[in-house]
Amino acid sequence: MQVTVCVKQIPDPASPYQLEPDTHWLVRPDEQILDETDRYGVEMGLQLAQENEGTVSLVSMGPAGSMQGIRQALAMGADEATIIDDTELKGSDALATARVLGAAISSKGFDLVIAGTESTDGYSGVAPQMLAEVLGVPCLTYVTEVSVDDGKVTVHRQTDAGYDVVEADLPAVIAVTAGVVEPRYPTFKGIMQAKKKPVETKTVGDLGVEVDVDQIVTSITDAPERSGGEKIEDEGEAHLRIIELLERKKVI
Amino acid sequence: MPDTWVFIEESEGAPSQLGLELLTKARSLGPTTAMYLGTGSDEAFATLGEYGAERVFHIDAGDALPGAPVAAAISDLAGQHDVRLILFGQAYTDRDVAGGLAVRLGTGVLSNSADVRLTDSGVETDHEIFGGTQIATAAIGGDGPFLVLVRPKSFAAEASGGGAPEVQQVDLPDVGVAGATIVERHVEEHEGPQLEGADVVVSGGRGLGGAEYFEIIENVAKKLGAATGATRAIVDAGWVPYAMQVGQTGKTVKPSVYIACGISGAMQHLVGMKDSGTIIAINKDPDAPIFGVADLGVVGDVHRILPKLLETLNSR
Ligand SMILES: Cc1cc2nc3c(=O)[nH]c(=O)nc-3n(C[C@H](O)[C@H](O)[C@H](O)COP(=O)(O)OP(=O)(O)OC[C@H]3O[C@@H](n4cnc5c(N)ncnc54)[C@H](O)[C@@H]3O)c2cc1C
Ligand SMILES: Nc1ncnc2c1ncn2[C@@H]1O[C@H](COP(=O)(O)O)[C@@H](O)[C@H]1O
Numbered sequence: 001m002q003v004t005v006c007v008k009q010i011p012d013p014a015s016p017y018q019l020e021p022d023t024h025w026l027v028r029p030d031e032q033i034l035d036e037t038d039r040y041g042v043e044m045g046l047q048l049a050q051e052n053e054g055t056v057s058l059v060s061m062g063p064a065g066s067m068q069g070i071r072q073a074l075a076m077g078a079d080e081a082t083i084i085d086d087t088e089l090k091g092s093d094a095l096a097t098a099r100v101l102g103a104a105i106s107s108k109g110f111d112l113v114i115a116g117t118e119s120t121d122g123y124s125g126v127a128p129q130m131l132a133e134v135l136g137v138p139c140l141t142y143v144t145e146v147s148v149d150d151g152k153v154t155v156h157r158q159t160d161a162g163y164d165v166v167e168a169d170l171p172a173v174i175a176v177t178a179g180v181v182e183p184r185y186p187t188f189k190g191i192m193q194a195k196k197k198p199v200e201t202k203t204v205g206d207l208g209v210e211v212d213v214d215q216i217v218t219s220i221t222d223a224p225e226r227s228g229g230e231k232i233e234d235e236g237e238a239h240l241r242i243i244e245l246l247e248r249k250k251v252i
Numbered sequence: 253m254p255d256t257w258v259f260i261e262e263s264e265g266a267p268s269q270l271g272l273e274l275l276t277k278a279r280s281l282g283p284t285t286a287m288y289l290g291t292g293s294d295e296a297f298a299t300l301g302e303y304g305a306e307r308v309f310h311i312d313a314g315d316a317l318p319g320a321p322v323a324a325a326i327s328d329l330a331g332q333h334d335v336r337l338i339l340f341g342q343a344y345t346d347r348d349v350a351g352g353l354a355v356r357l358g359t360g361v362l363s364n365s366a367d368v369r370l371t372d373s374g375v376e377t378d379h380e381i382f383g384g385t386q387i388a389t390a391a392i393g394g395d396g397p398f399l400v401l402v403r404p405k406s407f408a409a410e411a412s413g414g415g416a417p418e419v420q421q422v423d424l425p426d427v428g429v430a431g432a433t434i435v436e437r438h439v440e441e442h443e444g445p446q447l448e449g450a451d452v453v454v455s456g457g458r459g460l461g462g463a464e465y466f467e468i469i470e471n472v473a474k475k476l477g478a479a480t481g482a483t484r485a486i487v488d489a490g491w492v493p494y495a496m497q498v499g500q501t502g503k504t505v506k507p508s509v510y511i512a513c514g515i516s517g518a519m520q521h522l523v524g525m526k527d528s529g530t531i532i533a534i535n536k537d538p539d540a541p542i543f544g545v546a547d548l549g550v551v552g553d554v555h556r557i558l559p560k561l562l563e564t565l566n567s568r
Binding site: 134 | 263317319320323342343344347348350351352354355356358359360361362363364376380381382384385386387388389390391392393394401430431432433434435436437438439440451452476478484487488489490493494495500501508509511526529530532534538543544545546547548549550551552553556557558560561564565568
């Protein structure tokens, strides 16, 4: 089974995000990390590939930079990666992303594509469904459990009230939530091997897709601030202050 | 004047609250059509009319996973009518349908919007970024149809007193690919008020230290007639069901009082609760970001404070 996992390199969320002054695009440093969200997809892909004698390819769009994030995913155990890096793609929205990822994925063939539910930096949450539509295959979203058997994928899909069990024939796209599996940490051996694994870099021209991005950010303004109120240290009586406030708000 | 369409899901036999919020907004922009996904009933259609829908396209997807086939149906409808704006909620199925529709119509989707405006040149939407500290305004030019996903509780739902709408049944087109099928539906049992509509919410985070400590959150909530909420950290850890998650990927709540226990206040959690009337936070780290939005911040240990709080409530 050929599993492809969509992985995004993002600026480390531990340091505050910067926006470019003119375009309001996110500043992307050379060193980007693997989006935490996608570690779940990689882990799921590795487990399914192992159970079904498969391989795991990674596909990623965006500035390759030092490829630290891609190497992190390879170090977990993925076999190879394709990265589409092109200045023309700066400021891409989810639709452009889906078209580019779709072209890269279909040129290599696939049985199952795994994406995250939403990226940490963009969080549009619509890229996986768009990707499935571009590829012409079903999309199973908000997946909290997956199994593959006999050319069929069965998942638990999170709903407002609980979950649904959903089935589809392969090939398909699934979007997994965090928590679906416990992502493994790369071993030292994995990290060493990752340096030698094949990483192919492509441009939009190589894929023969047209991208035009119609969405622009026109301004960034400060939101009306909600400021913190009183802060007290608990010295054994703080619960009484909570009671007092609940009384004042007529909750009790 | 071109129409505004609103995608509305059925929830327990009636239009979802989120759908009614969007209808209220849509009717301020011009003639409004509801695209209603569900079994449908005269009462449900009448409610849509009361909130401003002049026309209803009724779509019943049965056991098909709605995303792709419903997107195909709406895409066909959009080709036959003059529609400028299509509003969706930031909700599971809405996101799926909007994504599929975007590819079919060849247009982008404006996600996570807090407000939407039609302008002379196209559409403009506001988005809370960096945990709601800043607003980014995004725009798409042209004649549309523009696809916008709106966060829950961005607009208050208010009936307009409209009459019964014209209802058209819409069949799902054959999309030519094997679809996905829902084979079982599981509803998780839960006690107490619904999280989204609750007047008081008591939420717990990783600071509780373990699944077994969530019980005290439930007991305090029961005493206050409150709903219980959670952070993604403890939902992912399997302590409580997904349906309890508050935040960007979870539910948006706006209770009059929100009590956050052992919650750091990550920006993805804040966007789901920061518009609550009064926020009370208990966290042992004096620098926890949650204190930045708390009206009463208590620096202390949940294991010491919550039992005393419960005891005092019980003794009243
Ligand atoms: C794309 C994306 C979407 C996300 N969506 C959501 C979402 O919808 N909802 C959501 O909640 N999160 C979401 N997150 C996750 C979010 O970033 C945080 O990781 C999460 O909210 C943290 O949960 P927490 O506060 O329970 O845990 P932590 O951040 O670990 O905080 C625990 C807190 O408890 C305090 N504490 C520890 N012990 C005690 C004690 N004994 N007494 C009192 N306080 C104590 C600590 O000081 C700490 O502040 C999302 C993340 C991403 C990337
Ligand atoms: N540039 C990208 N490269 C690879 N995968 C991506 C990219 N953008 C989005 N994805 C995938 O789509 C998921 C949802 O992203 P988003 O629509 O940005 O919230 C992510 O978790 C990734 O798996």
